[in-house]
Amino acid sequence: MARITLQNLAHSYLPQPSSEDDYALKQMDHVWEDGGAYALLGSSGCGKTTLLNIISGLLRPSQGRVLFDDRDVTDAATAERNIAQVFQFPVVYDTMTVRDNLAFPLRNRGMAADYIAARVQHVAEMIGMESMLSRRAQGLTADAKQKISLGRGMVREDVNAILFDEPLTVIDPHMKWELRTQLKQLHREFGHTMIYVTHDQTEALTFADKVVVMYDGRVVQMGTPQDLFETPAHSFVGYFIGSPGMNFLDARIEGAEAVLTNGERVPLGADYPVPPGRVQIGIRPEYARLTTTGGLALRVHRVEDAGRHRLLRGEVAGAPFNIVVPEGQPVPADVRVAFLPERINLYADDWRVAPVGERVA
């Protein structure tokens, strides 16, 4: 197992990149701690696969270094890096049995036969395929083949890291939940460094201790699911995490108040520096509450039933605004909206601005 450091890293698929836009990965420094369970989350095309392939050695970065602990592996071949990688679609040997597929990485490394037999049995149980060990992979469903790929990724105990690139895409929803649980169990049991790429926030938040969010070729935040929810470092994180995402209102700052574009004032619960650029306040739909006195004017467009609560979709100061309304709470005709001041985040040109005196984690 290893700590993985990306130092001054950047990657462009173009031979002669001339501007930042030419880079699939913009310059970054990032550390994946030894034994961490990370989810790498971001929308399509933000650079997740590129980053994973640089760590595994399938791709050489156009700039910077990759270190496993203190060893520079930037130019080391994939095989030398001792990494297991599971891709979105199954990679199995059709002519081999399930058992031989699972045993392959261990035989390749010359492990003893009885160790291989025991280990294959254990992994087959984890992926729910112990009754199929003697069957040929050919003719199995895509779902079953992907489980074999996952099993092969997990079979070696001595790898530096296991990288998963959207491994559950072809798996049916019930099995998805089960396999995610198994992966977490595997992490607890062996403590491998694991990086799990997904664009599904539920998948990310249930698998990982730390979630790394990428946007437009950059890591914009790494934190616990709670960090991402409470204090998104970038407006993309606010918008991407949560259902629905954070609301944003344009504003200017006057001490401990935000002044919205229509002149209404919002207490922020803390003093802020006056930041340059486009200033917005961000409020989660869960932290806005309905009121008939005080607060801000609210235009209600519609109220949707969302299971255990209702979702009010409306408008504040001319901008779309969503509010989670607890079950049973009425929505009167003259309703207004107020925010919990300590739950408001401030953004300047999409990056979070800390209030004066905030402790840096």
Ligand SMILES: Nc1ncnc2c1ncn2[C@@H]1O[C@H](COP(=O)(O)OP(=O)(O)OP(=O)(O)O)[C@@H](O)[C@H]1O
């Ligand atoms: N082999 C390649 N040649 C040229 N450009 C590429 C190549 N692979 C990826 N790109 C570009 O690099 C950017 C990042 O792609 P990447 O596949 O890393 O994103 P991703 O976050 O993994 O997306 P997805 O979730 O769709 O898999 C995209 O703009 C993509 O078009």
